[in-house]
Amino acid sequence: VSVTPADEGEDVLARWSDGLLYLGNVKRVDSVKQCCLVRFEDNSEFWVLRKDIHSFSSGGEELCCICDAPPLKEPLVNCLKCRHGYHPECHTPLIEPEVDPNSWICRQCVFAVATKRGGALKRGRFARLMQIMKVRLPYQLSSLDWDPQHLTNQQQCYCYCAGPGEWNLKMLQCGSCGQWFHEACTQCLTKPLLYGDRFYQFQCSVCTNGPETIQRLPMTWVDLAHLVLYHLSLCCKRKYFDFDHELMSFANENWESLLLGTLSDTPRQDRCQNLLNALNSHKDRFVSGKEIKKKKCLFGLQVRAPPPLSSDQSPFIAEQPINITHRRRSETGAHQDLLIATLNAVCKLV
Template sequence: CVTTSRPALSLSPPSLFPPSPLSVSLLRMGGVSEGDDVLARWSDGLLYLGNVKRVSACGILCMSLKQTSRALNMEMLCHYCHSGCLSCYHPECHTPTIEPEADSDSWICRQCVFAVATKRGGALKRGRFARLMQFMKLRLPYQLSSLDWDPQHLTNQQQCYCYCAGPGEWNLKMLQCGSCGQWFHEACTQCLTKPLLYGDRFYQFQCSVCTKGPETIQRLPMTWVDLAHLVLYHLSLCCKRKYFDFDHEILSFTNENWDSLLLGALSDTPKQDRCHNLLNALNSHKDRFVSGKEIKKKKCLFGLQVRAPPPLTSDSSPLITDPPINITHRRRSE
């Protein structure tokens, strides 16, 4: 059981809506005991400082020191984190493999590079850690072919995603690579110019593994119906409500975040015309939206028929009907 406090080694200020502690993977392995401070990776890809409240009877083994007998003469100590987590690696166990000529006094492990470089809205794009992260992202620290996916390729049984191999939820600020199909945390990508909204899949993205270099990304065209759906879905997860006032919440949120939405052809729409277009989309698509008037509430209220992210035009499957995931902070037992 791990309780968390603040982001650890995150370089960005807190966002309006906190990340979700849906699942957690401990990044300090081996010798973990009650009361220890640990780094815990949340589903948003960021690392948070946690405190161990209980250790299961089965124990936790250090992934990087599987062969203890060999560790004494074949270990590489991370220069950045050795004072805290004592991460040691066999040269062939680290991803990427540690070169023989690596400077033992300055080498930094993958874990610390990701911890420093990741941030809300996308990882660092400049500086030493950004360059190190880009180099390490050319290879995944796991076999993608070994993951067991659901039929829609949204989740895998191993809860292993992204470059960091951490847990994740596809609808909570993640991008899917169009080539390999893997999902990547917003916090671990270095190609975004604006933060993601929950459920925003209107991107054509390729990961660094597939491009063998920097990630590529392109914004897909959106309609007013897509925009209304995306805003309502984002608000429903953030506020944990189904219905929202059009003027004070839906339109207000859209106007306040207009430039961040990257709306392409819609972006030139004058502010005075946005109200009409959004309202028309909400009223004319009963398959997606429900108004307060239909349920004997105020007619200015609108909600989603099914609380699910907006579908892409390329989707061959219907809307995902599973209930949305609660994104509030809570304790999680391991």
């Protein structure tokens, strides 16, 4: 995927490992490693791969923002939002000859507006445009170099957006092609994902050649205990949690959102004992406070890894995948409104 090169001091949109775009300013450029040091709105600074940085400026001479070449026989098609120009054959999917050049919106801007936490838009013009865009990937899946467990690739290229990602942080794996997709870019979820929740049978739009398909996989009490502990350990950055005040409280407050299948009919008064039995009977997964001379009501994971699926060859992975950005940026709730406003402002200025 080629994008307009970013220069030092330039305002850019940087795609993060959650699939969303964030506003930032380029502080340094490393041409050898093909990455930029970007300062974000909260004053945090991270190195971001150049492929995940998108510039507002389209330069003086009219060039295709994908291949950097001038117009061929026909003029470039300009995006209504960002005003960047494209050769029809350079854009994914191809820009059809009958498209109205005065109202056409590029893939980048469609994804910028449609993606959001909990899942992308399902209705409206941008939702429909996104569905059309998602049937083709903007990269060759066969060209990616994967690790043996097919969790990470060297190119840091995932999802429909070709952005970075971390498989254990709100991503779904397609059962057909094996690629990982951001929660923010999918349009099939009924409830937001928990960190490490892989209890889904998912097929991407590329493999279905249309809308995504998804089915919830059955979960046991052990799976539930493991998932809640893993999610809380990432959210709170702690290992041990109080059973009544934190684990059971979280499970009860989010009971409907957990989509537990047969377990969901369990009366509230019976949930506590079932969850406690699961924690105490699986020493290979869980450690209790009394084993480490702490309060017996505390529980933690033996290894901080997502709950394994029955099909996993190596269920426990001690080390989390490493991203060039090194750690996840803090979530800023207002980023979507800022992004849309910026795109609109750029459209008016150009």
